[in-house]
Amino acid sequence: MADAPFLLEIDGLHKSFGDLEVLKGVSLRVRPREVIIVIGPSGSGKSTLLRCINRLEEPTRGVIRVDGVELSARGVDLNRARKDIGMVFQAFNLYPHLTALGNVALALRKVLRMSRQEAEARGRRMLERVGLADKASAYPGELSGGQQQRVAIARALALEPKLMLFDEPTSALDPELVGGVLRVMRDLRDEGMTMVVVTHEMSFARDGGDRVLFMDGGEVVEEGPPSTIFRNPAHQRTREFLQRVLHA
């Protein structure tokens, strides 16, 4: 495991929005099958970090490499590289004019150039994987938040990415729907997916991942196994944050 090449490498990532520096030099190395959970207060740069990985945000400085491909390079084929990275958003961002199956199959037809039958077949398999095979013909407006998010996960999984990015996947959900989505994420982890998850769900942060990153003010303050971070954080800032969040 120690000799496995890294799937995700981030070196000295800086991001500024005008005068505001949101990421102040973040570095991270993720091995295949690792699950990284990123926690931290609002404005710490967690989401920006995630969105820089697939260049939804343009890094100001720094290098990002996914499976050996330098995404931050100038001439890189971004569309091709993005096939290997799946992203799940806090607001789901399902296409309202397409059914659940349509949402999942769109990229299969346009990007992977599958035929309609192949795309639909794989689409149905993906929906089954997240427990929504019977909702294939439903429109997003007809689904609950938890179901929409699971369709969004199926949509991201459909291209069989090597890396999955989750940007606060359960933050917009009613509490009783959170469990369903977390279950799907745990299943994914058990199947060996490499994941980077930004979340406020401390229960998931505690037992869902291999490593926890605590971010504050645009920097990674501390990182380590969940047991260390949660039971024995080294930094004062980490301690303060955990106290605020866990004793809410």
Next chain:
Amino acid sequence: MGRLAETFFNAEVIATYLPALLSGFRVTLELAAAVVTLGILLGLALAMLRAFRFRLLNGLIVAFVDVFRTLPQLVVMVFAYFGLPYAGITISAFAAAVLGLALVLAAFAEEAFWAAITAIPRGQWEAARSTGLSFGQALASVVMPQAVRIAIPLLTNRTIAITKGTALASVISVPEILDKAQSAMSISANASPLIVGAGLYLAIFGPFVVVSRWLERRYGWII
């Protein structure tokens, strides 16, 4: 009452000029169809091009739109028919009429489509691009289907208003309804042809209005 019927509903006059009026009806239909098709398709194409945000192209598109939103349709028509020949370009009255109205409709349609495109939440673009769709694919498959639906209510009123301008084509002697009605009126010294003409306009634009209400109801959902 008898005088009214004789002046405005004179059966003899109507019978004499009905064929002419009906041929005008066909021309008006052709004008309307051409204007709506060209105007809306051009407006849609311009709005989609604008989404690419190429600076020079955008400048041209915005200039085009601003000019044709301000110029009166009749002025464009008259310029196309009487003005262009001075530059060596001669086009038929029908073409000049279509050009005048379609360019103006295109300008308004572009603004309606553009407003709709910018109303689509950024998250839709992000979700599409994050699955590897190119900008063009995201625009065509994710954004435009939603934008067109939003644009329909914005478009229907404008389209009806501008397409009614086919009556203006009579000024440059296109043989449409008003042109035919007016000559029938002056020859017969009777107002009945105009009443029939008005009825024919209703026959064309009435369904227009009904269809646009149906479109608004069927597709006009805003997310």
